[in-house]
Amino acid sequence: MRAFLLLSVFLVLQGSSDPAIAVVKPNSFRASWIRDGNHAAFSAESTPVQLTIEQLVSDWYQREFGVSIPRPAIFNDERAVDCRGDGHLTSTAYLRTSATAADLFVLYLTRDGLNLIKKQRLSVVAPAGRFKVLSVVVRHEETSGPEPLAMWQAAEDAVNVQHAQFARVHGYGGPLVTFLNTNALLDSTEIRAPERPDAVVAAVQAHSKTASDYDIVIVINIDPLRSEGGRTSFGNQRFVYVGNYANWKTELDAGAWAKIARTAYQQLTAYFWGWQPDWTPTCGGTRLGFEPFITAPRLLGWEDVDGDGVPEILDENPYGRSR
Numbered sequence: 001m002r003a004f005l006l007l008s009v010f011l012v013l014q015g016s017s018d019p020a021i022a023v024v025k026p027n028s029f030r031a032s033w034i035r036d037g038n039h040a041a042f043s044a045e046s047t048p049v050q051l052t053i054e055q056l057v058s059d060w061y062q063r064e065f066g067v068s069i070p071r072p073a074i075f076n077d078e079r080a081v082d083c084r085g086d087g088h089l090t091s092t093a094y095l096r097t098s099a100t101a102a103d104l105f106v107l108y109l110t111r112d113g114l115n116l117i118k119k120q121r122l123s124v125v126a127p128a129g130r131f132k133v134l135s136v137v138v139r140h141e142e143t144s145g146p147e148p149l150a151m152w153q154a155a156e157d158a159v160n161v162q163h164a165q166f167a168r169v170h171g172y173g174g175p176l177v178t179f180l181n182t183n184a185l186l187d188s189t190e191i192r193a194p195e196r197p198d199a200v201v202a203a204v205q206a207h208s209k210t211a212s213d214y215d216i217v218i219v220i221n222i223d224p225l226r227s228e229g230g231r232t233s234f235g236n237q238r239f240v241y242v243g244n245y246a247n248w249k250t251e252l253d254a255g256a257w258a259k260i261a262r263t264a265y266q267q268l269t270a271y272f273w274g275w276q277p278d279w280t281p282t283c284g285g286t287r288l289g290f291e292p293f294i295t296a297p298r299l300l301g302w303e304d305v306d307g308d309g310v311p312e313i314l315d316e317n318p319y320g321r322s323r
């Protein structure tokens with residue numbers, strides 16, 4: 001877990017399409033009472049009825065973004081705190097703008113839903129569908145072992161199995177996310193700067209692979225002489241780089257390859273979907289129950305929060321929106 005935190009520190013966001021907007025408005029909204037479903041001060045009998053958290057969050061979407069989100073996805077786990085003990089309520093809403101893209105609305109509120117801590121609106125890749133991935137494994141004698149591509153393929157296949165299992169448990173017809181993987185093995189002598197997208201594009205071309213044919217290019221470079229984190233690069237070519245974040249010095253076993261795959265496919269790829277680590281803050285090894293996913297699935301639109309049987313990311317009328 002410490003390694004994942006380290007990775008976050010190393011994260012480089014290049015050319016993000018929409019800068020984060022952070023607004024702090026403490027105590028700005030106190031609509032705590034309703035009458036007959038309307039936001040009036042008291043009921044007819046002057047008996048105050050407190051708004052539910054869901055209603056409060058829904059009102060924040062209307063107020064801050066002008067969008068109707070009647071049944072918002074909410075994460076409000078008291079255990080989700082950072083190393084200073086700070087936590088918050090997180091709500092996200094993905095509204096599709098095309099088959100592959102979405103507007104993402106993010107709210108951080110105090111746990112009682114009454115105060116806005118931060119808001120964001122981003123244009124992101126929708127966290128659903130089939131993603132064509134070119135995985136480039138850079139071979140290093142000390143760490144790669146005799147069959148690096150076989151080990152890597154088993155680890156990346158396991159990620160697809162995780163998505164398939166999630167879909168099965170939730171009764172969906174198929175996985176919400178599938179990675180269609182093509183793998184390439186490059187010797188470390190073939191590529192001098194594997195952290196640079198342009199160098200990778202050129203190096204794979206020598207292997208008859210065209211980077212632009214893929215939605216995402218992932219580079220795995222477990223260089224025993226280079227302790228470094230990972231990064232996600234935005235741009236014409238979406239690019240994920242996983243360095244030797246755990247300072248491996250010897251041959252990677254299946255468990256290590258599985259960790260690398262989780263870093264690549266569950267964590268660094270999730271930045272394309274708009275995910276940020278503090279959606280569900282943790283400190284050290286805290287586990288909140290949604291692993292191997294990197295965050296609460298409902299925040300990625302992967303659960304049916306409005307009760308019509310369709311996960312919100314596929315729902316034509318997500319979050320209880322009317323037609």
Ligand SMILES: [Ca+2]
Binds near residue numbers: 304312
């Ligand atoms: Ca739904």
